[in-house]
Amino acid sequence: MILTAENYHSIEANKAYMSVSQLKAFDECEAAAIAQVNGLYRNTKTTSLLVGGYVDAFFAGELEQYKEENPEIFCKNGTLRAEYKKADLIIERIQSDDYFYSFMVGGEIQPIMTGTIAGVEFKIKIDFLHDDKIVDLKIMKDFAPIYLPNRGRVNFIEAWHYDLQGAIYQEIVRQNIGKRLPFYINAATKEDETDLANIPVPQEVLDFELESAIERIPYYHAVKTGVFEPERCGVCNYCKRTKKLTGSVTWDSLCNNDFSKDVEER
Ligand SMILES: [Zn+2]
CATH class of the missing domain: 3.90.320.10 (Lambda Exonuclease; Chain A)
Known part of the structure; x- marks a missing residue:
């Protein structure tokens, strides 16, 4: 390919x-x-990732395309959200x-x-x-x-x-x-x-x-x-989303960060 x-x-x-x-x-x-x-x-898409992507897109000459593909960076009234106004300032600072x-x-x-x-x-x-x-x-x-x-x-x-x-x-x-x-x-x-x-x-x-x-x-x-x-790692967002309970967890397991994994293995 x-x-x-x-x-x-x-x-x-x-x-x-x-x-x-x-x-x-x-x-x-x-x-x-x-x-x-x-x-x-x-x-x-976290705001943090989107801000990085916005700055990358600017320097790649693809900012217009980026704005089209990520409408969530705009407020309802069509202006850029505060984080991306900040991104514009970062771009200026970089160029200075x-x-x-x-x-x-x-x-x-x-x-x-x-x-x-x-x-x-x-x-x-x-x-x-x-x-x-x-x-x-x-x-x-x-x-x-x-x-x-x-x-x-x-x-x-x-x-x-x-x-x-x-x-x-x-x-x-x-x-x-x-x-x-x-x-x-x-x-x-x-x-x-x-x-x-x-x-x-x-x-x-x-x-x-x-x-x-x-x-x-x-x-x-x-x-x-x-x-x-x-x-499965048992603790990431994907694992949480696709987790199927097969039983209950014990009171004591709540102090163990890995308890979600224990559930699956039971
Ligand atoms: Zn996982």
């Missing part, structure tokens, strides 16, 4: 290719990931900083590429591809470290798996152009006063993420192609 901007997010394309967002979905919940691939479930903005101009915008990782076909769409670097734009709440129960304090790039994204992008670009390019995050915040940062993701971090992804990808592909049954 030949990928285009129009069919990139189609069910057909998602079935034919693995992507970074699929990989992240599988990491979170296999059952939800499979339902998303098959078009049976969509993560709800020469160093930051230089990472976003002069390259290819949203090129689509495909390649193979661990024997599985991947698709990527890069925010900004230059001759000497790969750049992804992120609109964050702020740059504060994030506490993850299983990992402790991590920076926002690790917390949101942007390092995994960089690793996959770098490898697919390498397969297409024959050299490995550094991966940068260009990040802006939605704080009252927008903060800006440009962060090169260390190569050893990208190497680690690629190696660990290579270990998981063949299994996820096998789940995707029906060789293995997807496991």
Whole structure:
């Protein structure tokens, strides 16, 4: 299948290719990931995701199309909702900083590429591809470290798996152009006063993420192609929506975060 901007997010394309967002979905919940691939479930569009998408669309020259496809960004009287007025201010701030903005101009915008990782076909769409670097734009709440129960304090790039994204992008670009390019995050915040940062993701971090992804990808592909049954995480929105009670839960289990899983296994 030949990928285009129009069919990139189609069910057909998602079935034919693995992507970074699929990989992240599988990491979170296999059952939800499979339902998303098959078009049976969509993560709800959060305002946070929509604001990021709005800014991305602006720099891709696709803002008008974005507005048409996402009417929820407007108030009933036709004006932009407050969050998107803020997005317009973030865009202005981004364009006002020469160093930051230089990472976003002069390259290819949203090129689509495909390649193979661990024997599985991947698709990527890069925010900004230059001759000497790969750049992804992120609109964050702020740059504060994030506490993850299983990992402790991590920076926002690790917390949101942007390092995994960089690793996959770098490898697919390498397969297409024959050299490995550094991966940068260009990040802006939605704080009252927008903060800006440009962060090169260390190569050893990208190497680690690629190696660990290579270990998981063949299994996820096998789940995707029906060789293995997807496991339910038991706690995500998809699992809640599709949960069928088979009995009651005990009083004591209410102190255990995993009680929904216990119900299914009973
Ligand atoms: Zn789940």
